[in-house]
Amino acid sequence: MDSGALLRAIGRGDRAAFTRLYREVRPAMMAHAAAILKGDFSTAEDVVDEAFTDIWRLAGKFKDINNAPAWIRRIVRNKAIDYLRKPASRETSQESAFFEHYEDQAPNPEEAAMIDDDSRWLRSALAILNLDQREAVVLCYFEAMPLQEIAQATDCSVNTVKTRLHYARRKLRGWMEAQNQSSAAPEPANNRDIPRLKLVS
Structure with missing residues (x-):
């Protein structure tokens, strides 16, 4: 259904x-x-x-x-x-x-710790993007939505979506380079990092 x-x-x-x-x-x-x-x-x-x-x-x-x-x-x-x-x-x-009557699907303590590490890292990455760029990145890379559907979901043109993704990738690339140069750079617990999102121009 x-x-x-x-x-x-x-x-x-x-x-x-x-x-x-x-x-x-x-x-x-x-x-x-x-x-x-x-x-x-x-x-x-x-x-x-x-x-x-x-x-x-x-x-x-x-x-x-x-x-x-x-x-x-x-x-x-x-x-x-x-x-x-x-x-x-x-x-x-x-x-x-x-x-409250729905099944509790909370992770166990080990999974929760991994999610918390990833969440802090992802929050830091997303914070450098504006709202439109954050939406475009998540819908495109995490939900694998076609550009046309992203445009419909965010009330804009396909070309606007492409522009948002372009600038988002550029910002994230610079942010990751800065993180890699820092010895204190946080690393996602399960190694699901933004470089795997095909950050190319």
């Missing part, structure tokens, strides 16, 4: 469909939200859960079933940008209660 069909079922109050949609698209939505939030995965988790609360509430009003993935991504994107614009603390107890 595709996301459009799942949304239609969610609109009828089908919690099983909601659970399936949440589990299927959450990893990609987490990556997108974290990119906007400069690698802040903790806040990204709150953003995605808030977005899915809205999806549950609004699914019955959604009509363009063929455009479901873009609609879901837009909700997540707007939530993340809203967090950037309004950094004040938010009430998340309702969202926490809403999702």
Whole structure:
């Protein structure tokens, strides 16, 4: 069942469909939200859960079933940008209660340590990019989205996406060179580093 069909079922109050949609698209939505939030995965988790609360509430009003993935991504994107614009603390107890019945997929301590190391390193790298560049990098390299889909997801032209990626690669290349020259340069715990993202002009 595709996301459009799942949304239609969610609109009828089908919690099983909601659970399936949440589990299927959450990893990609987490990556997108974290990119906007400069690698802040903790806040990204709150953003995605808030977005899915809205999806549950609004699914019955959604009509363009063929455009479901873009609609879901837009909700997540707007939530993340809203967090950037309004950094004040938010009430998340309702969202926490809403999702508390889902299976706990938290990593074990060793995995958590590796993720934490990678998260700090990735946050440092993403911090040198502006919002548009961060989105383009994550959608292109981490989610392997075609340029046309990235353009649709970020409301810009394909040429604009190419320009953002070009300048992002150039910034990241300079940042990595500076890191390599420093003896204290942090290294990702599982060796998944940005040089593997084919940083070429």
